Amino acid sequence: MRVLKALAAVSLFLFSPAVPSLHARETDLRPALPATAQAVLVEAEGFAQRGGWVVDPQFMDQMGSPYLLAHGLGRPVADAATEVEFPAAGDYRVWVRTKDWVAQWNAPGAPGRFQLLVNGRPLETTCGTEGAQWHWQDGGSVKILERRVRLALHDLTGFEGRCDAVLFARDPQFTPPNQDPEMAALRRVCLGIPEQPEPAGEFDFVVAGGGIAGTCAALSAARLGLHVALIQDRPVLGGNNSSEVRVWLQGARNKEPWPRLGDIVAELEQPRRAHYGPTNTADLYEDDKKLALVRAEPNIRLFLEHRANAVETESGKILAVVAQEIHTGRRVRIAGRWFADCTGDAAVGALAGADLEIHP
Structure with missing residues (x-):
């Protein structure tokens, strides 16, 4: 449990396992949270048990963090759960950052419905039922009797319910910010993340x-003697050819003249x-074999569950890639001599200012 405290009765709590306590000055917290809004902020991707919910990082460049997704193909998934320590018992107003993902098409039914359970009891509000964009849905009020509280996300449909974060505020008039830079400042303060990314080393070849x-680029370069950084935003390697997507390897190879x-x-x-x-089951894709091959190479440093979402350039040349850790939000700076954009959507090239065309 990560805890930040300030002298003016401001306390922010963010669940994040195996992370030491951090302390912030009073002035650090004021831009992110009024002194009257004693609050508890819980990032969904930090839940200790995710049940059947999965972490989706593909929009974290726009949102600032990943979110949990209930991908059940029409069958409700198992609850995601965690425990959070509140600063004090009492009445709290609850906010859940979510959206109705079909609202942009004016489709009825809100298929991504879910409930937030507080010590096993659902809020009166059903989440994911309004708003085409990410926003803080008002969950009403809840009475916290004990400081240690168990939270759970309870999927109702199995059709892509989405939860980004949950916030409990003592001040019933407080509304959490929903747009940057205020939203980014709130998360940064709660997570104790420095404004500048931490250095993670210099490499001959950085593969995003x-x-x-x-994976092939990293293995080939490492076997040729280069010091390689491989950045991957999922818990497995292989992309489409992993247990997460399940597409078989295809294509002509080992042909003349190569x-x-x-x-x-x-x-x-x-x-x-x-x-x-x-x-077509998950085990057929041998995720462990891919990881073992990469980890067996002493010249590769693997940044698993890190998303490359910023670059540093000078005179049109990339100097470093900044990657954000999926679960904690911490950022690292990975410097290199050469870079390969293998993101699948030219993310690094676009961030570096390369010519970009997007066609429908």
Whole structure:
């Protein structure tokens, strides 16, 4: 549990496992939270048990953090749960950052409905039922009797419910900020994240994206003697060819005039296949084998569950990539001599100012 305290009765609490307590000056907190709004902020991606909910980082560049997604294909997923220590018992107003993901098409039904359970009891408000954009949905008031509280996200539909964060405020008039820079400042203060990213080293070759292209590039460079950083925003490598997406490796390789082109792909390839459908199970994609191959290379430093979402340039040349850790929000600066954009959507190139065209 990460705790920040200030002298003027301002306390922010953010659940984040295995992180020491941090302390902030009173002046550090004022831009993010009024002194009257003693509050508890819980980031959904920091829940200790995620149940059937999954972390979705693909929009964290726009949102500032990932969120939890109830991807159940029509079957409600198991609850995500965590425990949070409140500064004091009492009445709190609850805010849940979410959205109705079909509202932008004026579609009825709010398929992403879920409940927030406080010590096993649901709020009266059903979450995910309003607003086409991310916002703080008012969850009403709740009485906290004991400082140690168990929270749970209870999916009602299995159809992509979304939760970014939960905030409890002692001041019933306080509304949490929803836009940057105020939103970013609130998160930064709560997480104890410095304004500047922490240095993570200098490398010969920095690869952003751990799909098949990025993994092969990193392995090849490392075996040629380069000091390599491989950045991947998922808990597994392989991208489409992982248990998360389940697309088989395809394409012509080991052909003349480049008969060795494809050797590393062959190392990653799975020996067993199944037709798409119920038999196309996660174990067939051998995520552990991909991770083992990368971790066996002494010249590779793997930044797993880090998202490359900023770059430093000078005179049109990339000097470093800044990557944000998925669960804690902490940022690191990864400097390099050469860079490979294997993100799948040219994110690093676009951030560096390269020509970019987007076609429907």
